[in-house]
Amino acid sequence: MPTTAPTDPAPGLTAYSEVTASEASLRRFLHGLPGVDQVGAEARAAGLGTRSIKTTAKAWALDLAIRMVDLTTLEGQDTPGKVRALASKALRPDPADPSCPSVAAVCVYGDLVGEVKAIVGDQVNVAAVATAFPSGRASMAVKLADTRDAVAGGADEIDMVIDRGAFLAGHYLQVFEEIVATREACVRPDGSHAHLKVIFETGELQTYDNVRRASWLAMLAGADFIKTSTGKVQPAATLPVTLVMLEAVRDFREATGVQIGVKPAGGIRTAKDAIKYLVMVNEVAGDDWLDPDWFRFGASTLLNDLLMQRTKMTTGRYSGPDYFTLD
Amino acid sequence: MARIDVRKTYKLYIGGAFPRSESGYSYEVTDNKGKFVANASLASRKDVRDAVVAARKAFGPWSSRTAYNRGQILYRIAEVMEDRRPQFEEAVRQSEGGSAALARGQVDAAVDRLVWYAGWADKLAQVIGNANPVAGPFFNHTAPEPTGVVGVLAPQESSLLGLVSVVAPVIVTGNTAVVVSSYARPLPAVTFSEVLATSDVPGGVVNILTGDAAALGPWLAAHMDVNAIDLCGVAGSPELATSLEVAAADNLKRVRRAPAAEPDWALDPGLSPMTAFVEQKTVWHPIGI
Amino acid sequence: MGFEYAPAPESRSIVDIKASYGLFLDGEFVDGRGSSFKTVNPATEETLAEIAEASDADVDLAVRAARRAFRGWSRMSGKERAKYLFRIARIIQERGRELAVLESIDNGKPIKESRDVDVPIVAAHFFYYAGWADKLEHAGLGANPQPLGVAGQVIPWNFPLLMLAWKVAPALACGNTVVLKPAETTPLTALLFAEICQQADLPPGVVNIVTGAGGTGQALVSHPDVDKVAFTGSTEVGKAIARAVAGTDKKVTLELGGKAANIVFDDAPMDQAIEGIVGGIFFNQGHVCCAGSRLLVQESVADEVLARLKRRMSTLRVGDPLDKNTDIGAINSREQLERIRELCEIGEAEGAERWAPACDLPSSGFWFPPTLFTGVAQAHRIAREEVFGPVLSVLTFRTPAEAVEKANNTPYGLSAGVWTEKGSRILHMASQLRAGVVWANTFNKFDPASPFGGYKESGYGREGGRQGLAAYLKGAEA
Known part of the structure; x- marks a missing residue:
């Protein structure tokens, strides 16, 4: 029986209802997507990485990157104090420079959403990981309860993980239905919904072909964002994985008219790396995606490097870690 | 009264058939003492044209045969030749003179040479091809492939061993051949063509024209659908050889130059008779998951 | 707002282009006896330098120098020849940025290509063939491989330094000496390569560089004391060369046009x-x-x-x-x-x-x-x-x-x-x-270990790999 999204699907999506009508048709569709040649994809990503971004373009890119950061802490040792400090930093990343923008969101475990919300209010989004993050190994009931709990706690965004075991076992429809159900769990009483980011854990999917299939699967299921990694598995985000996902959202919009966001997460630590990602967004998906609504960095230490480079741009000298807060 | 023998008509061999020359001309072939033996067809430029068409048509299928199969067929040629040794001995002796033992030696060596080349069919690629360790995630290998249609001006003196020594390396590597036999000593070549016709060699793989290399060579050398040429048959005529090499440049034929004099065919040929008419193809493919 | 990349120019200051250049004969830069021509920066039409146009007499001098040097170079042990080539490879790496900038200025190709493709492969090519110099008897090209003698090499303007490497490295590794003519629109990196040969203390005459246009190239390939002709360029010129060498003992390799x-x-x-x-x-x-x-x-x-x-x-x-x-x-x-x-x-x-x-x-x-x-x-x-x-x-x-x-x-x-x-x-x-x-599932990949060359009217012979040695050894066929 066909599964429907909670809200009316976009007109472009209705053409795909046949695709998700059965396990067999979904498999046929996903396996009919063009393959990804690993060497070619990695060469393309490396080539984009050699773009040289200087002066005004660099200053613009650094500010944009800061605005795209989902400032993240996802540790067992997280405490209310720790996440409040992080929330303060998210609001004013560089206390010495009021022109420095806030980040996009703070990303924490669901139980700490309220602590962050108390600090950032409506100025910065709060994202919560859910669905038995990071492994995704729990019953559907638990995953949905996890999600509803975070939404009820005030989360603006939900970062769910897919069941990689089901995906790798070829149970694509099961993964699809879990995303659909989670998307329904994101709906608030007023009918609005928390934005849903779907984490693939690309380091476990292993192949770019799988990443492309997971991307289409999640987009068809109603994801608002597709996200590379939990940050708990190596490799996490890489340029080529993100390239494949950017190609997917580009092609998906072309096919359906629906725009989906992309979030590489984990392993992006330097401003130089962040700029490579922005170049890739610009040249692969296009500048419609050069916006925090459509592209995010899941990161923690990246922010300080962005701030240091930003200071270098304005002062003309290299800065040091002592001049930036360690939150 | 003695029985009147039935004489053989010596014809051309084109596309697996035995036509007379398109021109209708023939020429007198004598033995080495000048005594009339037979009339041979005098191939014309139009016979060259037809032979090239036949060779081109045969090239695709022949080059697509497995190397093992080509080796089997070359060995089969040797078998059938062996069976006809007395006939070849007589033809060689008639053409080249000398003792019966000498002629027998030539035939033996010709058969043995075919066997030698038959064995090369599935080994040359292993000896001259390579896996190339490039600096990147790529599978890369180089292997020989046949050049295409090869024009062969066969040696003028060594009517059988010389002929076999220039034809076998061309076809064992997957090329097809348009051969101009020795002008004065063409009869072993015609008999050889009868062997080819009964040895599982597909029609057109070897085409044998009896006639004058000086007259036919320029047409073959200038033919734009011939990929390579062996000028052995004009050894000792440097001016003619040069003019043929110049004509061959029109489509950049691979040229095996004429030696100053015919070589000693008894020597080990080495690989160059084969490698002169192969191309090395390099294939790249990424290595990934 | 879109992402407008600000200009990111590579500095030109690393290269020092002289007002005029002579020929590189017998280890020295000398004035040519003929006229001269200008090489321009195709991106600006600015004249970069005045270049000597080698006359027939200059070409003859170069071939003589190469012939004199052949005696010593061909008898030198492969082990020693190898070390010269390794040296050259290292200097190319050391001066890589300079070579890349100069190549881009003279040729017009993007710096990211000259920097990331041309120059690294040039160095790799010399490294690859350096290693062959003392292993030729193991190449499967005959028991006692011998060099041909003097190689006349004519190269095109599309990959000036890379084509030089493809020609010079295997020739030298096999014990030949060379006279090389770069293309008239892109002579500068070949002249810088001459300087690199000097820095490497390569014996005089082993590499000679004669600049000029078609006439110079013609004089070189038809010189009677040239044993080997290697040409990369148009099919039309390739055919003319094939005609010019007809009836000689010159060994020829041609790498010509394509329509892939x-x-x-x-x-x-x-x-x-x-x-x-x-x-x-x-x-x-x-x-x-x-x-x-x-x-x-x-x-x-x-x-x-x-x-x-x-x-x-x-x-x-x-x-x-x-x-x-x-x-x-x-x-x-x-x-x-x-x-x-x-x-x-x-x-x-x-x-x-x-x-x-x-x-x-x-x-x-x-x-x-x-x-x-x-x-x-x-x-x-x-x-x-x-x-x-x-x-x-x-x-x-x-x-x-x-x-x-x-x-x-x-x-x-x-x-x-x-x-x-x-x-x-x-x-x-x-x-x-x-x-x-x-x-x-890939395209335009090149590697010193990978043989390159054409079928039909794209020429004959292979450059690169073990097969590339055959072009520079007596009797050897790939």
């Missing part, structure tokens, strides 16, 4: 195929003999491929070769630009549809936007003749057999590309394509 088919099947890894098409034709402004200048796309995906290709072409950045973000640099010369324009006009007149993305071209210098032609038939001149510019002809096919037939329907046979995810089809296509290099 790049074949895209409906099951291709599509995004990589688009990159391969773009890299196949727009790399080095399309000044590449093995460029994938004929796109053969399966009709069932032709519209999709074209749409993706156009979108990708719109992101190509044409402009200052020294800007690190430039994808397509300057056309090497006014003459070449005229030829590209002429063939494109013919393409339109013959009824093909021309498309190029909007792009601002600099006001001075020689420029041509990345261009594609659709609705091209095999009979069109742009589908048959080598444009040698950033111009792609798009044709369609329905079945693998038709793709093979169209791909092979050309007098050339240098390279070909195949894009499909089906392994058995790749191997089938690779075996059916009459071309010396087949790139499957």
Whole structure:
């Protein structure tokens, strides 16, 4: 029986209802997507990485990157104090420079959403990981309860993980239905919904072909964002994985008219790396995606490097870690 | 009264058939003492044209045969030749003179040479091809492939061993051949063509024209659908050889130059008779998951 | 707001271009006896230097110097020759930035290509053949491999230093000495290479460089004391050389033109195929003999491929070769630009549809936007003749057999590309394509260990790899 999204699907999506009508048709569709040649994809990503971004373009890119950061802490040792400090930093990343923008969101475990919300209010989004993050190994009931709990706690965004075991076992429809159900769990009483980011854990999917299939699967299921990694598995985000996902959202919009966001997460630590990602967004998906609504960095230490480079741009000298807060 | 023998008509061999020359001309072939033996067809430029068409048509299928199969067929040629040794001995002796033992030696060596080349069919690629360790995630290998249609001006003196020594390396590597036999000593070549016709060699793989290399060579050398040429048959005529090499440049034929004099065919040929008419193809493919 | 990349120019200060250059004979720079010509920066039309045009007498002096040096060089142990080549390879790496900038200034190619492709492969080529110098008897090319003597080498302007490396490294490794003529529009890196030979203390006369145009090249290849001719360039000149050496004992290798088919099947890894098409034709402004200048796309995906290709072409950045973000640099010369324009006009007149993305071209210098032609038939001149510019002809096919037939329907046979995810089809296509290099699911890859060269009118002989040695040893065939 066909599964429907909670809200009316976009007109472009209705053409795909046949695709998700059965396990067999979904498999046929996903396996009919063009393959990804690993060497070619990695060469393309490396080539984009050699773009040289200087002066005004660099200053613009650094500010944009800061605005795209989902400032993240996802540790067992997280405490209310720790996440409040992080929330303060998210609001004013560089206390010495009021022109420095806030980040996009703070990303924490669901139980700490309220602590962050108390600090950032409506100025910065709060994202919560859910669905038995990071492994995704729990019953559907638990995953949905996890999600509803975070939404009820005030989360603006939900970062769910897919069941990689089901995906790798070829149970694509099961993964699809879990995303659909989670998307329904994101709906608030007023009918609005928390934005849903779907984490693939690309380091476990292993192949770019799988990443492309997971991307289409999640987009068809109603994801608002597709996200590379939990940050708990190596490799996490890489340029080529993100390239494949950017190609997917580009092609998906072309096919359906629906725009989906992309979030590489984990392993992006330097401003130089962040700029490579922005170049890739610009040249692969296009500048419609050069916006925090459509592209995010899941990161923690990246922010300080962005701030240091930003200071270098304005002062003309290299800065040091002592001049930036360690939150 | 003695029985009147039935004489053989010596014809051309084109596309697996035995036509007379398109021109209708023939020429007198004598033995080495000048005594009339037979009339041979005098191939014309139009016979060259037809032979090239036949060779081109045969090239695709022949080059697509497995190397093992080509080796089997070359060995089969040797078998059938062996069976006809007395006939070849007589033809060689008639053409080249000398003792019966000498002629027998030539035939033996010709058969043995075919066997030698038959064995090369599935080994040359292993000896001259390579896996190339490039600096990147790529599978890369180089292997020989046949050049295409090869024009062969066969040696003028060594009517059988010389002929076999220039034809076998061309076809064992997957090329097809348009051969101009020795002008004065063409009869072993015609008999050889009868062997080819009964040895599982597909029609057109070897085409044998009896006639004058000086007259036919320029047409073959200038033919734009011939990929390579062996000028052995004009050894000792440097001016003619040069003019043929110049004509061959029109489509950049691979040229095996004429030696100053015919070589000693008894020597080990080495690989160059084969490698002169192969191309090395390099294939790249990424290595990934 | 879009992401406008600010200019990121590579510094020119690293190169020191002299006002005039002589010839490099017998280890020294000397004045030529003939006239001179100018080499210009194709991106600005600025004159870079005055270059000596070697006369017949100069060529003779160079060949004599090479002949004198041959005695010592060929008798030197391979082990010692190897060390000279290793030295040269190292100096090329040390001076890599300088070579890359100079190449881009003189040739017009983007610095990211001269820096990341040309110069690294040049160094790798010398490293590769350095290692062969003392192992020739193990190359399977005869028991006692001997050098040929003096090699006359004539190279083109599209990869000036890389083609020099392809010629000089194997020649020297095998114990030959060389007289090399760089192209008249791109002599500067060869002259800098001469300086590198001096820094390496290479014995005088082992490498000689004579600058000049066609006449100089003709004098070199027809010089009676040259034992080996190696040429990379047009098929027309290649044929003239083949005629000129007829009747001599000179060994010849020719690496000539091409009109490669790049074949895209409906099951291709599509995004990589688009990159391969773009890299196949727009790399080095399309000044590449093995460029994938004929796109053969399966009709069932032709519209999709074209749409993706156009979108990708719109992101190509044409402009200052020294800007690190430039994808397509300057056309090497006014003459070449005229030829590209002429063939494109013919393409339109013959009824093909021309498309190029909007792009601002600099006001001075020689420029041509990345261009594609659709609705091209095999009979069109742009589908048959080598444009040698950033111009792609798009044709369609329905079945693998038709793709093979169209791909092979050309007098050339240098390279070909195949894009499909089906392994058995790749191997089938690779075996059916009459071309010396087949790139499957990739394109325009080069490596010193990988033999390169053509079928049919794309020339003969191989450069690179073990096979590349055969061109410089007596009696050896690859």
